[in-house]
């Protein structure tokens with residue numbers, strides 16, 4: 001990463017006001033300015049209702065801005081909806097059921113995601129042996145038996161396997177930006193730790209640019225080169241690189257006492 005490389009993501013004065021003109025009017029994202037360079041891995045903390053999902057929603061395009069701009073790879077995508085941003089952004093949600101089609105097999109789901117955002121004639125619709133071998137190599141890296149279940153309907157997988165599959169599907173095309181929305185929160189501690197480990201490896205090996213919301217302060221400290229805390233729709237704290245490495249759990253706990 002060089003200082004001169006163009007940012008992957010820029011939020012300029014990003015603001016979301018809901019219920020405008022009514023007594024329930026509320027600013028849920030408040031003039032946020034935020035830049036991510038290629039390879040940045042940002043962990044996102046904040047109390048319930050702080051605005052973390054709103055922050056990811058405006059980046060993904062599932063929530064329109066009231067004012068401000070979103071740029072991805074230097075392109076102004078403010079007016080593009082979620083579907084029109086899918087060739088740039090992948091997202092993994094907390095709920096293992098969100099990312100996969102339950103009646104399709106693991107291999108079929110992978111084939112579908114491999115074709116996402118690409119001109120369809122460039123990626124074969126056929127599930128060839130070579131494709132399946134390639135998928136097996138990919139999912140074997142998740143270390144949870146998914147490689148043995150390529151022909152199993154996704155609805156029959158365990159929550160951990162299904163979430164691991166969602167993660168592979170989200171990263172298979174190496175998106176410009178990866179959004180992880182508490183993607184391990186619904187898993188037991190061991191399964192969650194395993195998925196976080198492979199998440200971190202994949203982000204580093206593929207040099208992905210990623211944002212990860214978590215409520216786990218230790219995970220937020222352990223992973224990524226940057227950490228932000230969102231409160232009342234604003235980024236109230238940020239630490240990066242050596243400053244982030246020097247942060248301790250108590251610093252974060254002290255910060256949260258203020259809210």
Ligand SMILES: Nc1ncnc2c1ncn2[C@@H]1O[C@H](COP(=O)(O)OP(=O)(O)OP(=O)(O)O)[C@@H](O)[C@H]1O
Pocket residue numbers: 018019028046047048049050051052053054055
């Ligand atoms: N479409 C909407 N209309 C009205 N209010 C909304 C909308 N989306 C979010 N909010 C409100 O905006 C605030 C921020 O919500 P958001 O879901 O971004 O918080 P969060 O930090 O992700 O919380 P949690 O940790 O509980 O998931 C909350 O008060 C929420 O009720």
